[in-house]
């Protein structure tokens with residue numbers, strides 16, 4: 001049993017009602033929530049104080065062009081909000097925001113997060129080509145969490161529930177919509193609103209089949225996709241369509257640095273050095289430093305990659321960049337047994353230990369003369 | 370792969386305190402190490418960003434060795450622990466793509482360990498010779 005509220009009806013309608021309820025609390029100002037844009041038919045986050053805008057919103061949008069954690073980061077970059085706002089986020093957005101808060105890039109105290117059972121999102125480009133039909137299909141598949149044609153990483157996402165938000169919205173595999181308080185702060189808010197009921201938790205079995213399917217897809221990523229990039233030749237052929245535009249980095253919620261090394265002057269060299277590199281390597285691909293950019297970024301942030309797939313969504317040239325990062329991230333995180341956005345420990349690059357990882361050092365035997 | 374004539378290009382990153390100190394001790398004792406090893410000094414192994422190591426491997430180095438203070442001896446207290454975590458991550462990433470994380474070595478060398486430094490330079494050169502040229506030394510990177 002947990003504290004929560006039960007709604008009947010459609011999940012989206014329930015979330016909207018719940019958000020409007022939260023907005024009535026004296027300590028909450030406004031909401032951050034996805035809204036359908038009228039002109040182009042895509043979706044964007046809106047920060048609003050108006051319940052009418054919440055009425056028009058789409059809490060479970062079928063696409064994710066901007067990763068929500070970036071929105072929270074932008075909002076609180078200079079200062080925390082004077083009072084918290086409700087933020088309706090997909091599970092990977094919650095994880096990214098939690099991860100960013102560990103490195104002081106999001107002020108989590110400024111947000112009451114609400115997250116839900118996520119069926120995944122369509123790649124924005126395929127959605128825009130066929131918006132009306134996909135919108136229909138998405139609505140149909142929502143409650144069963146069975147939507148086909150979603151982002152490749154959504155298919156293999158095993159953290160697809162809202163359990164890491166302040167409020168978790170459950171609807172998959174059950175008849176009603178259960179909104180459950182997952183933090184002390186959330187419980188206090190419900191009590192303040194006089195709405196705290198004891199609610200039964202969903203039986204894990206209700207979503208077991210979805211979890212199994214996702215786990216299988218993850219295995220395929222770790223075997224089949226891994227095989228496609230298992231040598232330098234194969235990796236470079238996968239990166240052959242990369243134009244080194246750095247879009248993938250600009251949209252990544254985890255890449256927060258104001259100036260990125262890979263945009264910096266240290267990679268802009270005088271012409272004779274380009275020539276020197278070219279003669280050393282038999283030629284020089286332009287734009288240069290493509291492989292360096294990807295491998296470097298993996299070294300810098302793969303421990304915190306939440307496998308949201310936003311990078312791949314923004315890539316103009318169909319580079320499977322999010323799958324590359326997810327694949328690498330699975331392996332680098334395993335060194336520290338760390339799961340970004342879920343673990344309460346600091347990110348492994350912020351923590352050190354005297355005795356560990358000896359297997360990565362080279363032993364020395366002084367037998368030589 | 371291994372060509373008899375192949376002389377690998379080896380970079381050897383040494384921290385300003387222990388690693389470089391080790392090379393001074395090696396010099397004081399007239400210890401020799403292969404000429405293809407290019408030592409370069411960084412303030413601390415913790416200041417050696419992975420991007421520099423990767424850049425070396427992509428732009429022509431066949432291997433990169435890193436030596437700094439033993440655990441507990443770092444002049445910045447935690448720089449070498451930082452380096453070890455970074456190198457562990459880098460090796461995993463290189464291995465994922467069959468680039469061979471074994472082209473990067475981490476071995477602690479104290480100021481007085483001149484012999485260990487010279488031995489490491491020699492041993493690492495032999496090790497890279499067996500592996501052959503870096504698979505990243507190509508035009509399309």
Ligand code: SF4
Nearest residue numbers: 252305306308309311
């Ligand atoms: S690297 Fe890609 S998948 Fe990973 S957090 Fe960034 S945008 Fe998401």
Ligand code: SF4
Nearest residue numbers: 242243245246248315
């Ligand atoms: S992977 Fe795609 S988005 Fe990233 S730099 Fe290359 S072309 Fe641009």
